[in-house]
Amino acid sequence: DAGITQSPRHKVTETGTPVTLRCHQTENHRYMYWYRQDPGHGLRLIHYSYGVKDTDKGEVSDGYSVSRSKTEDFLLTLESATSSQTSVYFCAISDGLNEQFFGPGTRLTVL
Amino acid sequence: RKEVEQDPGPFNVPEGATVAFNCTYSNSASQSFFWYRQDCRKEPKLLMSVYSSGNEDGRFTAQLNRASQYISLLIRDSKLSDSATYLCVVNVEGGSTLGRLYFGRGTQLTVWP
Numbered sequence: 001d002a003g004i005t006q007s008p009r010h011k012v013t014e015t016g017t018p019v020t021l022r023c024h025q026t027e028n029h030r031y032m033y034w035y036r037q038d039p040g041h042g043l044r045l046i047h048y049s050y051g052v053k054d055t056d057k058g059e060v061s062d063g064y065s066v067s068r069s070k071t072e073d074f075l076l077t078l079e080s081a082t083s084s085q086t087s088v089y090f091c092a093i094s095d096g097l098n099e100q101f102f103g104p105g106t107r108l109t110v111l
Numbered sequence: 112r113k114e115v116e117q118d119p120g121p122f123n124v125p126e127g128a129t130v131a132f133n134c135t136y137s138n139s140a141s142q143s144f145f146w147y148r149q150d151c152r153k154e155p156k157l158l159m160s161v162y163s164s165g166n167e168d169g170r171f172t173a174q175l176n177r178a179s180q181y182i183s184l185l186i187r188d189s190k191l192s193d194s195a196t197y198l199c200v201v202n203v204e205g206g207s208t209l210g211r212l213y214f215g216r217g218t219q220l221t222v223w224p
Contacts, residue, residue, distance in 0.1 A: 042216035
């Protein structure tokens with residue numbers, strides 16, 4: 001299995017609070033991605049990174065920001081969490097040859 | 112229109128059955144195609160890539176029809192362990208997409224004894 005970890009694995013927070021999710025890889029892959037998965041929608045791309053400090057928006061980026069200061073870490077921040085951001089968040093990595101490997105996911109509940 | 116469309120199922124089949132999943136994609140510039148498998152409350156994992164000539168991996172056969180923009184997955188001799196959600200995935204390369212993957216919503220399969 002690819003070396004990807006996500007932290008925390010579960011989090012419950014309140015509306016309006018900031019939340020940061022971390023993705024850590026040991027594969028030295030160039031590309032990293034953040035997705036959210038919701039019933040009826042499947043996996044949707046939030047943000048992705050194609051190198052250190054190089055990021056771009058996905059299809060559902062509103063309300064989220066990301067940072068990548070090191071190859072191995074990709075952070076997803078919810079500046080002010082809302083109930084609509086309750087979801088399962090997956091990080092993925094790729095070496096650019098198209099196949100993506102996914103982390104175990106973070107279950108976030110915003111009350 | 113969504114990039115990738117799949118029949119969500121669910122498909123409920125007995126052990127030993129053959130089952131087929133279909134998927135259509137909207138962007139004719141799509142370059143790479145995959146089937147991922149996702150177990151309940153787990154992360155998606157690559158099942159197999161789909162090549163233009165069709166490819167087989169044991170009991171699994173994937174087919175691609177570029178003219179119809181259609182992808183299929185055939186599972187023969189279904190096992191209980193095949194129960195999962197199968198995701199059709201398409202890579203549209205070039206331009207601003209930078210090789211993003213587009214996921215279908217998934218087709219749920221339950222194999223019963």
